[in-house]
Amino acid sequence: MLNVDLHCHSHFSDGVFAPAELAVRAHSKNVDVWALTDHDEIGGIPEARKAATDIGLKFIAGVEISITWANKTVHIVGLNIDENCAELRQGLASVKSGRSNRGQEIAAELAKVGIAGAYEGAVKYADHPASLSRTHFARYIVELGLHDNVGDVFRHYLAEGKPGFVPHRWGTLANAVKWIHAAGGRAVVAHPGRYDFTQLALDAMLDEFCSLGGEGIEVVTGSHTPDQYQEFAKVAQHYGLLASRGSDFHGPDESNYDLGSLPPLPAGLKTIWHDWHVD
Ligand code: AMP
Ligand code: MN
Ligand code: MN
Numbered sequence: 464m465l466n467v468d469l470h471c472h473s474h475f476s477d478g479v480f481a482p483a484e485l486a487v488r489a490h491s492k493n494v495d496v497w498a499l500t501d502h503d504e505i506g507g508i509p510e511a512r513k514a515a516t517d518i519g520l521k522f523i524a525g526v527e528i529s530i531t532w533a534n535k536t537v538h539i540v541g542l543n544i545d546e547n548c549a550e551l552r553q554g555l556a557s558v559k560s561g562r563s564n565r566g567q568e569i570a571a572e573l574a575k576v577g578i579a580g581a582y583e584g585a586v587k588y589a590d591h592p593a594s595l596s597r598t599h600f601a602r603y604i605v606e607l608g609l610h611d612n613v614g615d616v617f618r619h620y621l622a623e624g625k626p627g628f629v630p631h632r633w634g635t636l637a638n639a640v641k642w643i644h645a646a647g648g649r650a651v652v653a654h655p656g657r658y659d660f661t662q663l664a665l666d667a668m669l670d671e672f673c674s675l676g677g678e679g680i681e682v683v684t685g686s687h688t689p690d691q692y693q694e695f696a697k698v699a700q701h702y703g704l705l706a707s708r709g710s711d712f713h714g715p716d717e718s719n720y721d722l723g724s725l726p727p728l729p730a731g732l733k734t735i736w737h738d739w740h741v742d
């Protein structure tokens with residue numbers, strides 16, 4: 464069975480490794496088909512593709528687009544995209560354009576609870592202010608010694624409802640799917656078990672996603688429990704969506720699952736890669 468990992472992050476967004484380092488790591492972890500999916504960012508794709516090709520690893524160009532749906536943040540992964548597509552590039556630029564300002568607002572909120580200099584502290588961990596993420600703030604707060612891991616920092620400071628959380632309007636579901644399709648890719652709902660939606664809201668989101676022509680859903684991801692693998696396998700079948708698998712690896716100290724280390728997809732699902740000629 465192929466070891467397919469279609470979700471991870473490099474330092475072009477909030478991962479800790481360079482794209483080429485991820486390619487080598489994926490290969491060493493026995494990944495057969497690998498995608499880089501940085502948040503709202505495709506700058507790492509050429510480096511990732513070259514490194515993967517050099518070592519004989521099948522590479523899929525990807526991206527993870529941040530959207531706002533019913534006032535909540537949802538992530539839509541685009542797979543097998545042409546990263547040179549102008550419509551996709553312009554769309555991602557528009558989504559990303561708010562990150563730096565939002566970072567200033569997060570820093571202002573953190574200052575109110577006694578964490579000074581967080582913008583400068585977070586930017587040290589980011590390649591560009593344009594890709595500034597809550598993860599970079601979390602690393603800075605770990606550096607300050609307030610908590611010893613990024614997950615705890617999210618729970619205390621950065622998750623919705625916590626003092627450093629700033630609501631933000633990302634792109635729309637319709638635009639994310641449209642840009643991914645313009646770039647020749649397939650749209651995949653990322654880690655559906657992680658959203659704090661009611662069943663009704665999740666169904667409404669998936670209905671809209673399907674009516675927009677969205678193709679896939681992550682079933683086995685680093686964000687799901689084994690029970691959720693089964694739950695979302697049924698959801699994939701119910702909606703006729705193609706199933707995807709991805710670790711969502713960010714770095715060895717921050718991610719539950721390393722590249723290629725998740726269990727396989729449950730049996731009986733049509734995979735997002737079924738017609739990619741990867742085997
Ligand atoms: P942002 O796009 O800046 O809002 O940051 C979202 C990123 O924060 C996600 O892609 C994860 O990498 C990270 N993140 C979100 N929630 C958590 C959490 N509870 N624990 C650890 N990392 C998280
Ligand atoms: Mn992330
Ligand atoms: Mn995500």
Ligand code: MN
Pocket residue numbers: 470471472527711
């Ligand atoms: Mn991700």
